[in-house]
Amino acid sequence: MTQGWDLEPDDAFPGAPMAYDLAACLRFYSRLPVPRLPGEGDPHRVPDFRILPRMLPLAGLILALPSALILLVAWALDLGPFLAATLAVALATLVTGALHEDGLADVADGFGGGSTRERRIEIMRDSRIGAYGGVALVLSLALRIGALATLLDRTGALAALALILAASLSRCAALAPMVLLGPARPGGAGASVGSPDRRTIEIVSLVAVALVALGWSAGLPLAGMILMPAMALAASLVLTALARAKIGGQTGDVIGACQQVAEIAALLGLVATAPR
Template sequence: MERDGRRDPEPAFPGAGLAYDLAACLRFYSRLPVPALPGEGDPHAVPDFRAVPRMLPLAGLILAVPGALVLLVAWGLGLGPFLAATLAIAIGVAITGALHEDGLADVADGFGGGTTPERRLEIMRDSRIGAYGGVALVLSLALRIGAFATLLDRTGADAALALILAAILSRTAALAPMVLLAPARPGGAGAAVGRPERPALLVATGLAVLLALVCVAAGLPFGGAALMLGMATAAALAMTALARASIGGQTGDVIGACQQVAEIAALLGLVAAIPA
């Protein structure tokens, strides 16, 4: 199939299209060394986000597994909830190259320090971190570490399921700005990857819900998982509305910030749903 002058790679094996999209997600969202698959086009090309996001929930699961395992091992070794949660977050940041954290810091600096859309975008492009960005990073890390430490105290090993589900739901919810807003910069990263199409969104949503049900079957409370889903969605929509009001669209930084606030909201929802 050819779209906008770009020809999709011919499938080399059954399910190749899904495998290509999963590989593209893993390369885009992490620093994992994902090799080129048989029959795949240029693995280093900018992914076409019109279809690729359908595998984003599964990519989120894969990216979360190392952190979940570290959380369980550290907890099992008796390091305590705070150290176990901190190590798990550190592994996740290393795997993604702080991709989402970087977006959060840039958005905090831009939205907090700029007075016009143009000035905010200019600040967001600056690689230096300011006071707003620094505070946002500290709060993000503290809230996530605190949430996982609390969940370890209250649920034990089920906290690893919470880590995995939060990663799945937050990345899926972070598609909201891409779907609802036009790119704020015509030549920026948000414009380069394209807009998710309806079939891809339906698959991604269905897959995220299915994986949430798997986590429930594995031990997470249904009410807590449902609250995680609702809180992640609400946080993503709130960030989308803030981006529309602040810069009139979305950027790659906005999407990264959206993932962070959605993950934090999901974890706080689960903590609130589980009695102390």
């Protein structure tokens, strides 16, 4: 039932395949308690990433809504840009269960501390965080908080929209290693979920263009709206190339790390063009 979006006779309601994929995205990328939908199969099944990412842009928007709300509330309470941005990033981390941050730390430890492909993969599978991973986490949090605080100072409430757009665009950009690389571990989890098909990539690209248009129409600078997806994709592609060189493929950690660097790049692209 999730192999496409054409309505099937046994679908529980119109648009059920889309709703199932959205629910699966939210379950996979967050700790949100998403209930089983009417007519849905096993909600804990292995995701099919050939088609599932079609709903990823919308899932990214939904996951960022709590952070955007707390950002606006803190700003309205006059807590200042730094505290408001810190609260927003903290809530974003709680919503996702630090899923992407964990991937970034593992990639930093593996790529920085391993001298061979096998050793790098072994380090990445270790649950402990080393010096490289710790530094990467601190820098990621600092850059995201700093960028959001700057946007609050320059654009006011529009910073909440910027946060939502960055969350969605970065998850789209993080599909790059799944499309361009095979699994680094043929027997790992990444090998069982598949790779986004062409139709899925086309849908994600169209949604990204729509997000850019939304941000521009809401008042964010056009140059920033162009730079956000461009820099997010560029950052993800750089890390994808590094993964090819270091471990010969992609893993879940690499995808999570791509989301982090893509979100940072997207926010910095907007900061660079936001009027002072």
